[in-house]
Amino acid sequence: MTTPGHDQARVERRRREHERQAVVFGVLIAFLAVCGIFALAVYSGAISSPFNRPFNTVGVAEQETFPVPCLPAVEGQPDGALPIAYSSVQVRVLNASGEGVDGIGQTGLGGAYGNTLTERGFEVIDVTNAEQNVTYSELxxxxxxxxxxxxxxxHFPDVRLVLDDRKDNDRTVDLLIGAEYEAPLDIADVGISADTPLTNAEGCVPAAEIDPQPRISIRKSTGDEPATPAR
Structure with a gap:
């Protein structure tokens, strides 16, 4: 048989447990309510989320990005600019990988690209090293x-197009081979034909609205990259 004193102690103990539970659940409910209000404010645009920051892919920030010029209108080609005959395209291959012998360029890399382009009919006028290294290959x-x-x-799976400040009547193109270089596509996978207009790059900008970048200089030869004589 329990005494009245024991009953009273049990009642007090249960009361204190209920009070603690009420406080804990009250705090949790208040916290959830605040989170809900904050989420609603972010969703409605009333405030900016502290987590609303762009994701950065490793290596992407290592090289500045530039606007890609749109294709120009070409006289006699009302449906859009057609590809130029490969034999009429003069390209200079510059090893800008920053790897290999003497820290200048990967031995034979420029020569390999030059040979591939030559085999496909392009006029490779030089193969050498760039004064400036780049992460991703550029034209x-x-x-x-x-x-x-x-x-x-x-002819490439991924290459950046950069307008530089060479003279407007200069039709040569520099291929800079970056550290994250990719091999040219198989010729069967090149998706252009002589009678089909080229397609503008997504998000391109008219050339007149772009501030051209300085032309990349050639690094003085140190013998690590065989040069292809100009034709």
């Missing part, structure tokens, strides 16, 4: 070489 050209650059770009 650099002036306003007169936009169509030629698009024609060469079709």
């Amino acid at each position: 650099r050209f002036g306003k007169g070489g936009i169509v030629a650059a698009y024609t060469i770009a079709a």
Whole structure:
């Protein structure tokens, strides 16, 4: 048989447990309510999310991005610019990988690219090293070489198109082989034909609205990269 004192102690103990439970659940409910209000405010645009930051792919920030010029209108080609005959495209291959012998360029890399382009009919006028290294391969050209650059770009799975400040009547194109280089596509996978207009790059900008970048200089030869004589 329990005494009244024991009953009273049990009642007090249960009361304190209920109070603690009420406090805990009250705090949890209040926290969830605040989270809900915050989420609603972010969703409605009333405030900016602290997590609303772009994701960065490793290596992407290592090389500045530039606007890609749109294809120009070509006289006699009302449906759009057609690819240029490969034999009429002059390209200079520059090893800008920053790897290999003497830290200048990977031995034979430029020569391999030059040979591939030559075999496909392009006029490779030089193979050498770039003064500046790049992470991702680029095609650099002036306003007169936009169509030629698009024609060469079709032979690569991913290559950046950069307008530089060479003279407008200069139609040559520089291929800079970056550290993250990719081999040219198989010729059967090149998706252009002589009678089909080229397609503008997504998000391209008219060349007149782009500030051209400085032309990449050639690094003085140190013998690590065999040069292809100009034709």
